[in-house]
Amino acid sequence: MFETNYQAILEKIETIDPVAYGRTRNFQDGAVTRLSPYISRGVISTAFVLQQILKQGRRFHEIEKLVMELAWRDYFQNVWRIKGDGIDSDLMQPQPDAVNSEMPSAIVRAETGIEAIDRAIAELYETGYVHNHLRMYIASVTCNVAKCRWDLPAKWFYFHLLDADAASNALSWQWTAASFSSKKYYANQENINKYCGTSQSGTFLDVEYAAFAELPIPEILKPSETPELVTVLPESSSLSIDEKLPTLVYNFYNLDPAWHSEAEANRVLLLEPSHFARYPVSARSLEFAARVAENIGGIRTYVGEFDDLAKQTGGGEIRFKKHPTAAHYRGTSEHREWMFPTVRGLFPSFFGYWKKCEKIVKLMK
Numbered sequence: 001m002f003e004t005n006y007q008a009i010l011e012k013i014e015t016i017d018p019v020a021y022g023r024t025r026n027f028q029d030g031a032v033t034r035l036s037p038y039i040s041r042g043v044i045s046t047a048f049v050l051q052q053i054l055k056q057g058r059r060f061h062e063i064e065k066l067v068m069e070l071a072w073r074d075y076f077q078n079v080w081r082i083k084g085d086g087i088d089s090d091l092m093q094p095q096p097d098a099v100n101s102e103m104p105s106a107i108v109r110a111e112t113g114i115e116a117i118d119r120a121i122a123e124l125y126e127t128g129y130v131h132n133h134l135r136m137y138i139a140s141v142t143c144n145v146a147k148c149r150w151d152l153p154a155k156w157f158y159f160h161l162l163d164a165d166a167a168s169n170a171l172s173w174q175w176t177a178a179s180f181s182s183k184k185y186y187a188n189q190e191n192i193n194k195y196c197g198t199s200q201s202g203t204f205l206d207v208e209y210a211a212f213a214e215l216p217i218p219e220i221l222k223p224s225e226t227p228e229l230v231t232v233l234p235e236s237s238s239l240s241i242d243e244k245l246p247t248l249v250y251n252f253y254n255l256d257p258a259w260h261s262e263a264e265a266n267r268v269l270l271l272e273p274s275h276f277a278r279y280p281v282s283a284r285s286l287e288f289a290a291r292v293a294e295n296i297g298g299i300r301t302y303v304g305e306f307d308d309l310a311k312q313t314g315g316g317e318i319r320f321k322k323h324p325t326a327a328h329y330r331g332t333s334e335h336r337e338w339m340f341p342t343v344r345g346l347f348p349s350f351f352g353y354w355k356k357c358e359k360i361v362k363l364m365k
Contacts, residue, residue, distance in 0.1 A: 001127050002037055002162060002288070006257045006295035009038050013052045022065035026133050028116070028196045033066070034129070036163035039073065042254040042321070043292050045337035046070045050361075060362050067339075067361055068354060073168055074339050075353045080167035080324050082346045087170045088151065090179035092348075098177075100148040102224035103156060107142050113220060114189070114203055116196035117141060128162035128284050133195055136176055137187050143177035144184045144212070145204070146221040150177040159229045159280050162288050165253075166279055166324075186212045231276040232283060234290075236303035241266050243314040249306075249329065250299065252281075254321045257295040265319075267299040270309055275325060306330075 003009055016033050024030030038044045049070060053063055080087050106112045110121035120134035130138070135157070142153045154173040158164045174180030189206040193199055200206070204218035241247060247266040248259070252275070269290075293299055302309050306329050310318060318331030326333070335341075340357045347353040 001129065002034065004288070004291040004294070006043070006292075009043060013044070013049060016049075016053065016066070018053060018056070018058060018063040018066045022062070025065060025069070026195050028131050028134065030131075032131065036073075036165075037129070037288065038292070040161075040163040040165040040168070041252070041289055041292055042256050043295070044256075046074050047337040047339045050339045054364060063361075064358075067357075070339060071354055071357050072350060073165075075347070075350050076165075076167040076171045077338075078344075078353070079171060079346065084324055084327070087167055087174075091171070091174060092180045092182075093178070095143070095150055095174075095177050095179040096184065097147050098143070098149045100146065100224055101152065102226050103142055103148050103153045104146045104221040105223040105225045106220050107138065107146075107153070108156070108225060108227050111220075112141065114141070114192065114205060115198050115200055116192050124157075124160050128160060128282070128288065130161075135172065136185060137192060139173050139176040140185050140187055141205070141221070143173070144186060145215065146217055146224075148224070150174055150179065152226065155229060155280070156227050159227075160282050160285070162285055164279075164281055164285055184212075188212075229280040231280040231286065233271055233273060233276060233286070233303050234301065236271075236301065239268070239300060239302050239309075239312055241312050241314065241316070243316045246317040246319055247309075247313045249309070249318060249320040249326075249331075250293065250296065251275075251320075251323075251325060252289055253323050253325050255289060255293050255296065256321075257297075259321070260319070261297075266313070266316075267296055268309065269293050269296075269299050269301045270306060271301060271303045272305050273303070274305060 003012065017031055020031035021033065025032055035049060039046060050067060053066065107121065110118040112118055116134065117137055120130045120138060124130045142148050143150050150173040154170050158166065158169045171180055176185045178184040186209060188209060189200055189203050192205065207215065245265050247268060250267065250269045310330060320326050320329050320331060320333055322333045322336055340360050343353065343356045
């Protein structure tokens, strides 16, 4: 489903149709870009995608929905940059009405009885990808109908996603569960049927929206469990560092083949056990990262902590991209690529952030 060859990824960007995306993106079979795994792994940036879209020479209203969706990702990243580990806790307010710290077994086993949701969870396990609208449906049923805390389900979701991104994932779940928004997000069966091409009726979601506030937890969602989420890291091969050359440190969030591609350097993919203990990912997700890392010439994998890697450089120059997961690295940190680098600070809502960005996009045309 997802190419890992860098040139094929770049060609994929050229085929994006912003108009079709804006018209159909909410439908399960809509013209979505499927670029999220590459953006999450740092193979490409939102800024790069924006520049390619602008080259099409379209009017602002034709690209607005797509650029706005990219801006959501940058917005979440900006919150992570400022709040750090705070994204793993309720940011705006305590999650309303949560009564269970586990998650529904019916969600884990894809047995909710809601066809579109069960198919989406099965797809998550099989491919590591779920359409964005279905992600909201799954989170809504888990947090707002089953009344489970958002943090464990978000961790389960992150574990299986190829586009695992701690900020986009945790804050999206919080937005749905109203710990990072002013109200809970609900979708009833009619809405799901419309966007997923199903025709179900008589399910626990087959209600009017006004009924959700008093809806008792459906029996099928009451059994709960804590899924086991453990990353199995590869064994590190021997690492020989040329101390006369700088060492470029890549990680799970920076696998950019274009980064200093012409420079003579040691190139190391750092997989820290401490990171994956905090943010575990599946074997499929780790394998995907390894495959896209193959686009980086001469890269070698090192499994260990940054301090251990730094000792092996013999005090030589270390360079890395600035990122919350690299906050403890030492050396020369380089700026990340943002779509709107001048839009800074913590915005209480996405739309406050977007108003600033929107003005810049119109001037970029």
